[in-house]
Amino acid sequence: MSIEKRSLTLTINGQKVGPVDAPVGMPMIDFLHDHLDLTGTxxxxxxxxxxxxTVMEIQPDGIPIETRTCIFDAHFFNGKTLITIEGQAKRDEHGEVSDLTPIQQAFIEHFSFQCGYCTPGFVTAATVFVESLKRQPVKRADLQSRIETALNDHICRCTGYVRYYQAVQDVALKTPGCVID
Structure with a gap:
């Protein structure tokens, strides 16, 4: 008995993937890990x-949203655009990281992780959140509660939440147009 496969085409980290035959029902996280060697998620x-x-799914209007990859099969993403943790930082012509995003840099500066296992999901959520603030700024007095709401669904078993929240607050306050008085 053979495993049923279907054609899949999508864009990941700015690169077109496919068409490639992928097993029906394969979770996207397995496709990322096993077929693309993208293991940061x-x-x-x-x-x-x-x-x-969590990865970023770029909507047709260019707005990023968070999408979980363990509960959706790879074919759910057919025709979509995703950015994994590997695709967030800028890379040079050799593929080496040349410039971290403001969120990534703030997480390092605030040591916003302990074991680091959940960090890619938190980086993604924080990036989506800051991007939303660029479109719809928040009052300074409401920033902390909005950060908590944005990151609330992410679980850190090492209890690194305070540092995650501080890093996101730092980026939001330093990014012009995200916070209003």
Whole structure:
């Protein structure tokens, strides 16, 4: 008995992938890990609860949203555009990281991780959040509660939340147009 496969085409980290035959029902996280060697996105609970598997899905209007990869099969993403944790930083012509995003840099500066397992999901959520603030700024007095809401679904088993929130607050306050008085 053979495994049923279907054609899949999408864009990941700015690169067209496919058409490639992928097993029907294969979770996207497995496709990322096993077929594309993109292992930065983490498999946590396998039920979409912890959000360690979160990537950015770029909507047709260019707006990024968070999408979990453990609960959707690869074919759910057919024709879509995704950015994994590997695709967020700028890279040079040799593929080496040349410039971290403001969120990534702030996470390092605030040491916003302990074991680091959940960090790719938090970086993705924070990036989506800051991008939303660029379109719809928040009052300074409401910033902390908005950060908590934006990151609330992400689970850190090492209790690194305070540092994650501080890093995001730092970026939001330093990014022109995100916070209004």
């Amino acid at each position: 983490r498999f946590g609970c396998g039920q979409g609860i912890c959000h360690a598997c």
